[in-house]
Amino acid sequence: MARVRPRGISGRFSGVDWEGFLAIRLSCHSGAVSDSWPHDLLDWYGAHARVLPWRNPPGAALPDDPDWPYRVWLSEVMLQQTTVEAATPYFHAFTARWPTVAALAACDDDDLMQAWAGLGYYARARNLLACARAVVAQHGGRFPGEEAALRALPGIGDYTAAAVAAFGFGRDAVVIDGNVERVVTRLLALAEPLPGARGAIRAALATAMPAGRAGDFAQGLMDLARRVCTPRAPRCLACPIAATCAGRQTGAPEDFPVKPAKKARPQRQGTAWWIEAEGQVLLVRRPAKGLLGGMLALPSCDWRGQAAVPPLSGDWQAMGVVRHGFTHFELALTVKALRLAARPELDGEWVAVGSAATGLPTLFAKAVQLVLAHARDDGTNAA
Numbered sequence: 001m002a003r004v005r006p007r008g009i010s011g012r013f014s015g016v017d018w019e020g021f022l023a024i025r026l027s028c029h030s031g032a033v034s035d036s037w038p039h040d041l042l043d044w045y046g047a048h049a050r051v052l053p054w055r056n057p058p059g060a061a062l063p064d065d066p067d068w069p070y071r072v073w074l075s076e077v078m079l080q081q082t083t084v085e086a087a088t089p090y091f092h093a094f095t096a097r098w099p100t101v102a103a104l105a106a107c108d109d110d111d112l113m114q115a116w117a118g119l120g121y122y123a124r125a126r127n128l129l130a131c132a133r134a135v136v137a138q139h140g141g142r143f144p145g146e147e148a149a150l151r152a153l154p155g156i157g158d159y160t161a162a163a164v165a166a167f168g169f170g171r172d173a174v175v176i177d178g179n180v181e182r183v184v185t186r187l188l189a190l191a192e193p194l195p196g197a198r199g200a201i202r203a204a205l206a207t208a209m210p211a212g213r214a215g216d217f218a219q220g221l222m223d224l225a226r227r228v229c230t231p232r233a234p235r236c237l238a239c240p241i242a243a244t245c246a247g248r249q250t251g252a253p254e255d256f257p258v259k260p261a262k263k264a265r266p267q268r269q270g271t272a273w274w275i276e277a278e279g280q281v282l283l284v285r286r287p288a289k290g291l292l293g294g295m296l297a298l299p300s301c302d303w304r305g306q307a308a309v310p311p312l313s314g315d316w317q318a319m320g321v322v323r324h325g326f327t328h329f330e331l332a333l334t335v336k337a338l339r340l341a342a343r344p345e346l347d348g349e350w351v352a353v354g355s356a357a358t359g360l361p362t363l364f365a366k367a368v369q370l371v372l373a374h375a376r377d378d379g380t381n382a383a
């Protein structure tokens with residue numbers, strides 16, 4: 001396990017066994033000794049835990065509710081690449097409309113995709129349904145509690161399996177997300193960039209995790225990461241585990257996790273077409289598989305650089321370009337508009353221009369806003 005030696009510290013630290021860092025004792029300012037950072041963390045978490053609708057209070061027994069793991073799983077899927085603030089209203093709406101995994105499994109696909117609109121990363125919504133249906137079909141409508149069985153379900157990877165096992169069932173699972181990684185790479189001053197450092201992180205947490213408190217331990221680390229050990233400016237003076245933190249001793253804890261050399265995301269181009277007639281615009285449903293699968297959208301090409309052929313010929317007007325970042329590429333979407341006196345015969349759904357952005361994924365909502373702004377600027381009729 002490679003660690004970075006504290007910056008500006010020599011002599012007295014030269015004999016430290018960095019390999020066995022978690023086992024050593026470091027003196028803190030008061031002269032007391034801190035060798036119990038997991039318990040210091042749990043004490044801090046007990047006093048400062050955020051109240052979240054999918055979270056059990058620190059130290060409390062899990063709710064006597066067979067659908068508790070469903071709520072935990074739903075929240076974890078929503079929180080993938082989405083903030084707590086953005087996910088919370090969706091969580092309330094989903095659990096009010098589909099209070100059990102069986103209810104979610106029985107819902108209409110289109111209803112779910114529409115309810116998900118705005119959360120982004122739409123593959124999650126498709127996996128959500130597939131997973132709910134698998135839980136009903138394979139497990140009688142109850143999530144399994146073992147990580148291996150959870151990982152076998154659609155859309156559940158290592159992190160979510162551990163989170164559901166720990167937060168939903170109280171199992172001693174090691175839960176590691178990006179925030180936990182940040183805290184632990186600082187705590188241990190790990191010199192190896194991610195993902196190579198993950199083995200060391202997991203081993204350290206498995207050793208340090210107090211038995212029976214896996215959920216509180218992980219959520220304590222997550223809260224610490226969000227409130228104290230923040231990405232750019234960690235507040236070490238307010239940190240309950242500062243006395244044990246090697247990253248702090250380096251003088252530059254914000255340098256952890258060490259960044260690997262950055263690769264630029266590939267750029268792609270595409271075209272979307274706005275076809276307007278009789279106060280309505282044409283929307284199409286994208287194929288079920290692939291990016292934004294199953295979502296309503298403006299007609300568009302496949303964004304792979306082939307010549308973009310419009311759905312019909314006419315006097316297309318350039319509206320501008322919308323830029324949007326996906327996980328693996330950046331898209332520059334050229335938007336063109338055609339305004340006709342009567343609706344042409346084309347597959348799709350005609351919707352009122354003024355409500356065209358409602359329920360669209362962010363990329364196409366941006367394209368709609370671009371057209372509407374263009375129309376306002378030049379006094380054409382889109383409204």
Ligand code: SF4
Binds near residue numbers: 186236243246
């Ligand atoms: S002491 Fe600073 S760097 Fe270390 S865990 Fe606490 S906030 Fe993060």
